[in-house]
Every structure is written in C-alpha cells, then in structure tokens.
Amino acid sequence: MGKIIYTILLVILLPQLFFSQTKITGKITDSSSNPLPGANIYIKGSYDGVTSKEDGSYSFKTSEKGEAIIVASYVGYKTFEKNITLSKGELKLDIVLEEQVTEMNAVVISAGSFEASDEKKGVILRPLDVVTTGSDADLYSALETLPGTQMIGETEGLFVRGGSGAETVTIVDEMVVQKPFFSSVPDIPARGRFSPMLFKGTVFSTGGYSAQYGQALSSALILKSQDLATQTLSSISLMIFGLGGSHTQRWENTSLAFEGAYYNIAPYNKVFKQRTEWDKSPVGIETTLNLRHKLTKTGMLKSFFSYNYSDFSLYMPNLDNLVSKDHIKMRTDNYYLNISYRDVLGEDWSIFGGVSYSNDKDWITPNADNAESKEQLAQGKFTLTKRIIGSSFLTVGSEYQHTVYDDLYNELKSKLTENYVAGFAEADIFFTNDLAARIGLRTEYSRLLDKTNFAPRISVAYRLGSYDQLNFAYGKFYQTPEKDFLIYTQNFDYENADHYIANYQYIGEGKTFRVEVYYKNYDNLVKGTVYTYPYFDLPVVPFSNDGNGYAKGIDVFWRDSRTISNGDYWISYSYLDTKRNFRNYPSMAFPTFATPHTFSIVFKRWFEEITAIIGVTYSHATGRPYFNPNNPEFLGDRSRSFNNLSFNISYVTNVFDNFTVIFFSIDNIPGFNNIYGYRYSSDGKVSSPVLSPAMRSVFLGMFISLSKTNPYQ
Amino acid sequence: MKLILSLIICLLFVNIAQADDTKYFEAMKKQIYNMDSLNTVEDFVDAANAFERIGNAEQNKWLPFYYASLCNTLASFVDTTAILKDAYLDQALKLLAIADSLQPDESEIYALKGMIAQGRLQIDPMNRYMKYGAEMSSNFQKAQQLNPKNPRPDYLIAATTFYTPEQFGGGPKAAKPMLEAAVKKFNEFIPEDELMPIWGKDHAEILLKQIPE
Numbered sequence: 001m002g003k004i005i006y007t008i009l010l011v012i013l014l015p016q017l018f019f020s021q022t023k024i025t026g027k028i029t030d031s032s033s034n035p036l037p038g039a040n041i042y043i044k045g046s047y048d049g050v051t052s053k054e055d056g057s058y059s060f061k062t063s064e065k066g067e068a069i070i071v072a073s074y075v076g077y078k079t080f081e082k083n084i085t086l087s088k089g090e091l092k093l094d095i096v097l098e099e100q101v102t103e104m105n106a107v108v109i110s111a112g113s114f115e116a117s118d119e120k121k122g123v124i125l126r127p128l129d130v131v132t133t134g135s136d137a138d139l140y141s142a143l144e145t146l147p148g149t150q151m152i153g154e155t156e157g158l159f160v161r162g163g164s165g166a167e168t169v170t171i172v173d174e175m176v177v178q179k180p181f182f183s184s185v186p187d188i189p190a191r192g193r194f195s196p197m198l199f200k201g202t203v204f205s206t207g208g209y210s211a212q213y214g215q216a217l218s219s220a221l222i223l224k225s226q227d228l229a230t231q232t233l234s235s236i237s238l239m240i241f242g243l244g245g246s247h248t249q250r251w252e253n254t255s256l257a258f259e260g261a262y263y264n265i266a267p268y269n270k271v272f273k274q275r276t277e278w279d280k281s282p283v284g285i286e287t288t289l290n291l292r293h294k295l296t297k298t299g300m301l302k303s304f305f306s307y308n309y310s311d312f313s314l315y316m317p318n319l320d321n322l323v324s325k326d327h328i329k330m331r332t333d334n335y336y337l338n339i340s341y342r343d344v345l346g347e348d349w350s351i352f353g354g355v356s357y358s359n360d361k362d363w364i365t366p367n368a369d370n371a372e373s374k375e376q377l378a379q380g381k382f383t384l385t386k387r388i389i390g391s392s393f394l395t396v397g398s399e400y401q402h403t404v405y406d407d408l409y410n411e412l413k414s415k416l417t418e419n420y421v422a423g424f425a426e427a428d429i430f431f432t433n434d435l436a437a438r439i440g441l442r443t444e445y446s447r448l449l450d451k452t453n454f455a456p457r458i459s460v461a462y463r464l465g466s467y468d469q470l471n472f473a474y475g476k477f478y479q480t481p482e483k484d485f486l487i488y489t490q491n492f493d494y495e496n497a498d499h500y501i502a503n504y505q506y507i508g509e510g511k512t513f514r515v516e517v518y519y520k521n522y523d524n525l526v527k528g529t530v531y532t533y534p535y536f537d538l539p540v541v542p543f544s545n546d547g548n549g550y551a552k553g554i555d556v557f558w559r560d561s562r563t564i565s566n567g568d569y570w571i572s573y574s575y576l577d578t579k580r581n582f583r584n585y586p587s588m589a590f591p592t593f594a595t596p597h598t599f600s601i602v603f604k605r606w607f608e609e610i611t612a613i614i615g616v617t618y619s620h621a622t623g624r625p626y627f628n629p630n631n632p633e634f635l636g637d638r639s640r641s642f643n644n645l646s647f648n649i650s651y652v653t654n655v656f657d658n659f660t661v662i663f664f665s666i667d668n669i670p671g672f673n674n675i676y677g678y679r680y681s682s683d684g685k686v687s688s689p690v691l692s693p694a695m696r697s698v699f700l701g702m703f704i705s706l707s708k709t710n711p712y713q
Numbered sequence: 714m715k716l717i718l719s720l721i722i723c724l725l726f727v728n729i730a731q732a733d734d735t736k737y738f739e740a741m742k743k744q745i746y747n748m749d750s751l752n753t754v755e756d757f758v759d760a761a762n763a764f765e766r767i768g769n770a771e772q773n774k775w776l777p778f779y780y781a782s783l784c785n786t787l788a789s790f791v792d793t794t795a796i797l798k799d800a801y802l803d804q805a806l807k808l809l810a811i812a813d814s815l816q817p818d819e820s821e822i823y824a825l826k827g828m829i830a831q832g833r834l835q836i837d838p839m840n841r842y843m844k845y846g847a848e849m850s851s852n853f854q855k856a857q858q859l860n861p862k863n864p865r866p867d868y869l870i871a872a873t874t875f876y877t878p879e880q881f882g883g884g885p886k887a888a889k890p891m892l893e894a895a896v897k898k899f900n901e902f903i904p905e906d907e908l909m910p911i912w913g914k915d916h917a918e919i920l921l922k923q924i925p926e
Contacts, residue, residue: 038755040762042769047740049766051759071769075804126840230847310741509794606839611878613839652881659881 025059026093030693039074074342107463112208113473130196147572148206161553162578163218208473211440217497227675229255238256239701253294276693277315284310299343319681329365348387363478372408434463467508473501510562525582549580567605589635612651626677629684737820757788782808820860827852864898
C-alpha cells in the first residue's frame with residue numbers, strides 16, 4: 001500500500017526532479033546593428049521572457065523543455081519567431097529585427113504640399129492655426145503666410161508661384177468648388193466662402209499635386225470636412241457687423257448642424273473711415289446645413305448645404321471723366337450642395353462616392369447697364385482604393401463635371417455648356433519605411449475643346465534620418481482656358497504646365513524646417529484680347545494657344561513651437577522669378593500678380609494668466625509690376641513694397657456661465673500706406689492709386705456656447 | 714486500496730486542471746502588485762511586456778491585455794517627448810482593442826479608452842481639444858453607463874476637472890465634490906476578484922488633500 005502511494009508520488013514528482021531550466025541570452029538589434037531596447041522576448045505559449053535592456057541585450061530562464069518557439073516583438077518591427085530546442089544549460093541567440101513598413105512609421109510623401117491636420121503626425125500646421133493667423137480668421141489669408149503664395153491685396157484668390165488666382169483649385173471632400181470666394185468687384189477682395197472650422201484637414205499644394213485632382217496649372221487646396229459633430233451645442237455670435245447663431249444636435253450615429261448669420265457693414269463703415277466710396281455697404285445672409293450620418297461602423301455619409309446672399313454698391317472714380325463717377329451695384333445668390341460617402345470594405349478596399357451641385361448668380365449693374373452672370377456646376381466623383389502589397393495602395397477613380405454658364409449683358413445673351421470627364425490611377429508605393437513613391441496618371445476630356453490630355457505625376461520621398469527627408473516631384477498639369485475666352489471661340493487647346501520640385505524637410509520635436517526649389521514651365525497659354533482694360537492702346541491679339549512662360553524660385557519655411565513656452569512662431573520667405581506672355585501681353589513680362597521677394601513672420605502665444613491666445617503677423621512683399629501706358633516698356637513700373645502688421649487676440653471667458661470666446665483683430669497697425677498699383681485714364685494723363693477699402697480693418701466678435709462650461713460634467 | 718488510488722488520480726486531474734489557472738492567477742497577481750513600484754518609462758515597458766507575454770500565452774484572457782495597455786498608457790504619461798508619447802498610446806490602443814474583443818462592453822476598458830484620449834489631449838491641448846476632449850468624455854460616460862458602481866471613470870473625470878483651468882469650468886474647487894464622490898465609490902467598490910483593477914483611489918485622495926478648505 002505504502003509502496004504504491006510512494007510510486008504514484010514519484011510519478012507525479014518525476015518531472016519536477018528533472019526540472020532543469022534553460023538560460024537564454026543574446027542581443028536584439030535592427031538591420032543596421034543598432035540595439036533595440038524595450039523589445040519583448042519570450043517562449044511562445046509560456047510566461048517566460050524578458051524585456052531587452054538599453055544595449056539591446058537580454059537574458060532569461062525558462063522551465064520549458066524540448067521543442068519551442070522563441071518570439072521577439074517590438075513596435076514598428078516584424079515579429080521574429082524561431083524554432084529552438086531547449087535543453088539544460090545556456091542558449092545564445094542574437095536576433096535581428098526587420099523593420100515593418102506601416103503607415104505609422106513610413107516616410108510621408110510631401111513634395112510641394114503643406115498639410116494641416118489634427119489627426120496625422122508630421123504635419124506642418126494645425127487647424128487652429130488658421131483661426132489664429134492674420135487678422136480675419138479667413139482660410140485663404142492664413143495660407144498667404146506660407147511660402148509660395150503672393151500677397152495680392154486688391155483681389156481674392158491664391159496666387160501661387162507665379163500663377164494667377166485662376167490657376168488654383170479649391171476641393172472640398174474630393175470635389176471642385178466652383179466659387180470658393182464671395183463675388184467681388186475690382187479692388188475689393190472677397191472673403192473665402194467656407195468657415196475654417198468646417199474642416200478637419202487641409203492640404204495646400206503649391207505644386208506637384210496628386211493625379212486625383214486636375215484643372216489647375218499651379219496649385220490645389222484640398223479640404224476635408226469634419227466628421228460627426230462632437231456634441232449637442234447651441235451658440236450665438238455677436239460681431240461688429242452682424243450676428244449669427246447655430247445649433248448642433250448629436251445623436252449616436254448622426255449629427256445635424258444649422259448655422260445662420262446676418263451681416264450689415266453699414267454701421268461699421270460709418271465709424272471706421274473708408275477710402276472706398278460706398279453707396280450701399282455690404283449686406284449679407286449666410287446659412288449652412290451640415291448632416292453627418294455613420295451608416296456602418298466605417299462608413300460616413302456627409303451632406304453639406306449652404307446658401308449665401310450678398311448685396312452692395314459703390315462709386316468708383318472715372319479717370320476719363322473726372323466730373324462723373326462710375327456706379328457699380330452687385331448682388332449675389334449662391335447655393336452649394338455637397339453629398340459624399342466614404343467606407344472601408346474589408347481589410348483591403350475603401351470606396352468614395354460623391355455628388356455636388358452649385359448655382360451662383362451675380363447681378364452686376366455698372367451705371368445704367370445690366371449684366372447677369374449665372375454659373376451652374378453639377379459633378380460626380382468616384383474613387384476606389386485597394387491595398388496592394390504591405391502598406392502600398394492603388395487608387396483609381398473618375399469624375400464628371402457638367403458646367404453651364406449663362407450670361408446676359410443688357411439684351412445680349414450667351415450660353416456655354418461644358419462637359420468634362422476625367423479618369424485617374426495612382427499608386428502609393430512604399431519600397432521601405434524610408435523610400436516611397438506616388439505615381440499617377442490622369443486623363444481628361446473636355447467636350448468644349450473636344451480634346452483629350454494625359455497628365456503623368458510622380459512624387460518621391462526619401463527619409464534621411466529620424467526627422468528629415470528629401471522629396472522630389474514632377475507633374476504635368478492641364479487647364480481648360482477660362483470662360484472669358486471660350487465665349488468667343490472654342491478653338492483652343494488646354495493650357496499646360498510642367499512642375500519640377502525638390503525639397504528638404506525636417507520635422508522634429510516642435511521644430512520644422514523646409515526648403516523647396518522649383519521650376520515651372522508654362523506652355524500653350526491662351527493669347528487673345530477679351531478686355532482692353534487696363535492695357536489700353538495695346539494691339540488686339542488674335543486668339544491662339546501661343547502663350548508661354550516660366551516660374552522658378554525657392555521657398556523657405558521655419559517653424560518653432562518649442563523654444564517659447566506656450567508660444568509658437570513661423571517664418572516664411574519666397575523668392576520668385578517668373579515671366580509670361582499670355583492674354584494680350586505684347587511681350588514676355590513679369591506679371592502683375594507676382595513679386596520677387598515675399599516674407600512673413602507669424603507669432604502666437606497662449607497667455608495662461610489672461611486666458612487668451614495672442615497672434616501677431618508681419619508681412620512684407622516687394623513691389624509688383626503695374627501697367628503704365630506712358631512707359632514704353634510693358635509692365636516696366638513697380639509699385640512700392642507692401643507691409644502689414646496685424647494683431648489678433650482670442651480671449652476665453654465665461655458669460656453667465658457660458659463658455660465664451662471674444663475675438664478682436666486689427667490689421668495694418670502702423671498705418672503703412674500700401675499701394676497695389678495705379679490705374680490710368682485712356683490717354684495716360686490721369687492716374688489713381690489702387691488701395692484697399694480702408695487703411696485698417698478692425699474686427700470684434702463674441703462667440704458664446706450655450707452650454708455648461710465644463711464639458712466633462 | 715483501489716478507492717485510494719482512484720481518489721489520488723482524481724485529485725491529480727483536478728490539480729492539473731487547476732494548475733494552469735493558479736499559475737495564471739499567481740503570475741498576474743505578482744505583476745499587478747509589482748505595478749506600485751514602477752517609476753520610469755523602462756519600468757512600465759517592462760511590465761507591459763510581462764503582461765503581454767501572459768496574454769499571448771493564455772490567449773482568451775482580457776485582463777493581461779488590459780494591464781499591458783494600462784502600462785503603455787502610463788509609459789506615455791511618464792515620457793517627455795511628444796512623438797514617443799503618441800507611440801506608447803498607439804500601442805496602448807492596440808492592446809486595448811484585443812482586450813475589448815475578448816471582453817466586450819467592459820466598463821474598465823472604456824475607462825482606459827477615455828484615459829488614452831486624455832493622454833492624446835494633453836500632448837497638444839490647444840489643437841487636440843476638439844477631437845480628443847469629446848472622445849475622452851464619451852468613453853468615460855460609456856464606462857459609467859456600463860457599470861455605475863465602477864469608481865474609475867468618476868475618478869478620471871474628477872482628476873481631469875482638477876487639472877482643467879478655471880476659465881474652462883475646471884479647477885480644484887469644481888473638482889472637490891467630484892473627487893469626494895469618487896472616493897466614496899472607491900470605498901464601496903468590491904472587485905470581482907483579486908485581479909480586477911483597483912487603481913485610482915490613492916491618487917484621488919492625494920488630489921483631495923491638495924485642495925484648500
């Protein structure tokens with residue numbers, strides 16, 4: 001009996017008696033023999049293991065025996081597994097981990113572009129920067145503090161690297177916006193139509209942009225709208241020239257936001273001296289409706305609708321008859337609708353589909369004449385993205401645009417209909433974590449021109465170290481001639497431009513440095529005379545595609561958000577050399593919308609004591625050419641240099657327990673007398689400077705969230 | 714005799730069946746107690762790795778991945794460089810997703826999700842407030858809904874309020890009643906077993922002591 005129990009106990013204990021441990025030691029490194037501290041090394045299926053030390057070495061004991069698998073894992077590296085045999089004694093094993101190519105640690109393809117996002121890492125701007133830069137919380141004026149853009153005070157638009165404002169396209173949720181700015185009259189720049197708060201991500205490409213977009217010779221501004229609103233909230237805004245209100249309702253998978261505002265600049269214009277002689281100061285209504293619905297776990301339906309109305313009139317000096325003045329009246333109605341759906345299908349596929357419609361109608365009444373201009377754009381876009389090998393992916397898609405222009409000048413009617421189709425394929429290939437390329441091809445067909453084009457695009461990024469990289473890009477860009485020409489004849493070809501870009505970029509802890517050189521070659525630019533103004537007396541040029549030009553230069557950007565505590569500043573400098581012969585230019589010339597040197601510095605800081613963000617922006621640009629009929633050299637005159645110093649403060653406080661932001665801004669504090677150029681009478685004897693509507697502009701607004709101040713309670 | 718033999722064999726099998734669970738329990742207990750002595754980023758990474766090893770070996774237990782995620786979150790809080798702070802939170806989120814798939818609708822997991830969002834927010838509050846502020850509060854709320862007795866979401870909300878500037882409705886004064894309520898909940902909280910999370914009470918009490926009367 002006792003014997004049996006003894007035997008049984010022996011059997012049970014037998015393994016314990018032979019229970020010997022194996023000691024495993026070694027070193028973990030990457031493929032360049034750098035030690036990897038913090039890696040997890042263990043025997044698969046057991047608890048036995050250890051974390052590698054500072055020098056990559058590791059050592060642990062295991063009681064497992066026989067055949068086993070040793071695993072080494074480390075974030076950003078492929079998990080290592082190896083079959084080993086465990087027996088008594090010591091086992092030495094050095095492990096080399098292979099870097100994993102993932103979106104997280106791969107090089108970012110970024111030639112030519114500035115990105116603002118609060119989701120991605122390694123971007124140059126944050127969405128908040130847009131609101132706290134410059135003086136008017138306008139997306140486009142904030143972008144003018146980045147290198148590559150020109151400071152054009154007398155008209156709206158992004159003038160990029162020697163390109164005109166018409167060479168920049170604005171894209172919202174993958175689709176082109178036909179009228180991104182409010183309608184304007186000469187010398188009075190209009191604001192952007194969209195509030196910067198609508199967007200979660202902004203990519204501003206100053207050249208070499210993706211094959212997914214087209215019809216812009218110079219630049220693309222790609223905006224991604226916000227997803228589901230974060231919370232149910234009502235707010236009121238009181239501004240120096242108007243008032244507004246909004247309500248956002250948030251359900252589990254849906255959010256709906258309504259916003260409305262009324263503007264009347266008349267009281268403001270009475271208080272602050274205006275140089276422009278307003279007959280009726282601008283009055284406007286803006287409304288938006290924003291719906292977001294999460295259809296599936298990964299699918300988001302977005303719908304955005306806006307309606308804007310504006311009305312104003314003013315007097316302009318008539319240089320040919322100083323006794324009388326020109327009276328211009330302008331009224332605008334604008335409807336915009338954008339519906340899109342994006343979803344991820346399984347592991348490897350994602351889809352996007354969208355439709356958009358806009359209808360813009362301007363009534364312009366110069367003196368006794370009557371002009372009406374109506375533009376409608378209906379479009380659809382579809383893209384399909386498939387992951388190929390590793391992190392590499394392929395995107396294919398197509399878009400269709402149907403544009404109708406209706407113009408009326410007194411009794412003279414004209415109508416123009418354009419049908420435009422484009423298709424594109426683009427591959428983002430990650431060869432290693434340090435080398436990636438985006439290769440794309442776009443093809444477009446315009447019914448009006450009845451011509452097809454093929455535009456190859458390539459962008460390469462190579463990482464040098466942990467924080468810096470080199471980027472190269474080449475691309476061919478086509479643009480259909482502007483409507484002003486097409487109403488006369490459609491016997492045109494596409495205008496085109498080639499971009500060559502090289503850049504060096506450093507994005508480290510709180511510090512960013514970027515220098516980019518570029519060469520842009522313009523060809524097939526449209527020639528012809530559609531307006532004589534302001535180039536009176538120039539010979540009438542027949543319509544053709546014989547124009548050409550070039551732009552070359554260097555853009556430098558430095559941002560430091562580390563050195564000054566709670567503070568941040570950036571410095572931009574652009575050098576530009578450009579000449580072109582287009583429209584009714586009699587010869588190659590430096591165009592009126594470009595200047596050799598542009599500089600700006602932006603500073604902002606959060607002041608805890610007064611709970612306010614203060615931003616200061618200084619901008620400087622050398623003079624731009626203007627047309628002087630008395631100068632035998634075409635565009636031989638230069639205006640004086642441009643200077644601006646603006647200030648803004650966002651003060652955070654409570655009003656009756658409601659979270660409130662008071663925003664104040666002022667531009668041109670020192671009172672620089674900026675002159676954008678001169679206008680001349682037909683005989684060239686009388687001239688008048690082109691000035692902004694006022695020496696300074698001032699803004700004061702109060703934005704009240706009608707909610708408990710603590711969102712966590 | 715036969716009886717004794719069968720009994721021993723029976724006992725033996727029970728023992729073998731229990732041995733695995735005991736081993737798990739003991740290993741987890743050791744690591745959880747060990748967490749009090751962790752200070753540096755390396756300490757937390759080491760602990761996270763140990764929990765991850767247990768999780769990988771067990772495969773169907775959510776707590777090891779939960780604790781591995783918590784250790785990565787704490788490593789992020791201790792680290793001083795923004796890029797690494799984000800990297801540890803990325804890893805924390807990955808591990809928490811595994812825990813979430815093994816134990817859906819667990820209040821503790823949502824409380825930690827909220828804490829990870831809070832970590833993201835702290836790295837760049839000015840720019841990240843919109844996104845992560847909302848993500849943080851919705852996760853804390855979900856954690857409260859799933860288990861109203863869980864003191865951790867209440868404590869985390871109170872601590873967030875404590876560190877929020879007064880102008881934004883935070884500050885020690887606003888946090889005081891919330892911290893008191895959280896401590897009361899901590900005192901009433903009975904964990905299901907020794908491995909379930911119990912952390913947070915000490916810090917809540919430290920914060921309370923810092924508030925002047």
